[in-house]
Amino acid sequence: MAVGAASRAEVRVLRVGRGLRGAYMGFGNTAEAAHDAVRGRRRRGVKTDGAYNRRTGAGYVSHKDGDYVRVRRRRPEGVECVPLLVETFGGLSPALTGVLREAADWRSNKLISSEYDETTWSARTWLTFVAQRISVAVQLSMAQEAVEALGLSVAADPRAR
Secondary structure, three states: OOOOOOOOOOOOOOOOOOOOHHHHOOOOOOHHHHHHHHOEEOOEOOHHHOEOOOOOOOOEEOOEEOOOHHHHHHOOOOOOOOOOOEOOOOOEOHHHHHHHHHHHHHOOOOOOHHHHHHOOOOOOOHHHHHHHHHHHHHHHHHHHHHHHHHOOOOOOOHHHO
């Protein structure tokens, strides 16, 4: 699988219900919804089988086209649509970890001179550098979401008075 940078990255916040699965397994509340949104899902069973049961694997699952169904049908060389998830507390999905490791291998896990200027003393490999950048971007995004949800102004610091 080739690793390449997309000309445009699409970042979406998935708002999913709070289920118990997320309390017991990593990405329990987000991975399935993200997979369905990006890649879609195949129909399994028939409607008379009843609701799908994760424990037994029996039941009906409806068909859903993913958001990138046109790309997947054309199957351009070296292009694969995969949901790359980051949890709020810093967890990276297995798919994202795999892509980062492939990219690190391609880069020989080394920083270029301009990246040395941007990084901290604790990130002296490309993989740790990128993981820190992703972490900072996620935390800034979550802070922005919190500010907007609370209706606070981001133009000025209210403590400045």
